[in-house]
């Protein structure tokens with residue numbers, strides 16, 4: 407059942423249907439299997455001290471079961487859990503809010519799992535003719 411020829415990564419993503427299945431198809435490849443932690447606002451629950459333990463437990467489980475080596479942290483534009491794009495004065499403010507969330511989440515995970523690689527991504531969303539396209543962009547926070 408467990409395919410040891412693949413590297414397992416744990417993908418954090420929002421439950422927004424506009425992202426799926428494109429987001430898992432983007433990150434899961436021939437050589438990479440993705441465990442998935444899919445919740446509203448993606449990293450919101452990990453950052454919230456009230457629910458943080460639950461999310462850290464998901465990482466622990468992915469590591470124990472599948473030897474997960476990397477956490478892929480994603481936030482996406484127009485996220486309803488953050489009030490959507492309308493909650494921001496413009497794309498710049500929205501992007502900087504999500505970058506800050508990515509930074510916080512990376513710090514939390516790094517504090518608990520220092521040996522785990524953590525990559526951060528911002529997912530753009532474009533609607534065309536009733537179809538949604540994602541445009542993932544890796545964010546370097548260093």
Ligand SMILES: [Zn+2]
Nearest residue numbers: 420422485486
């Ligand atoms: Zn969302």
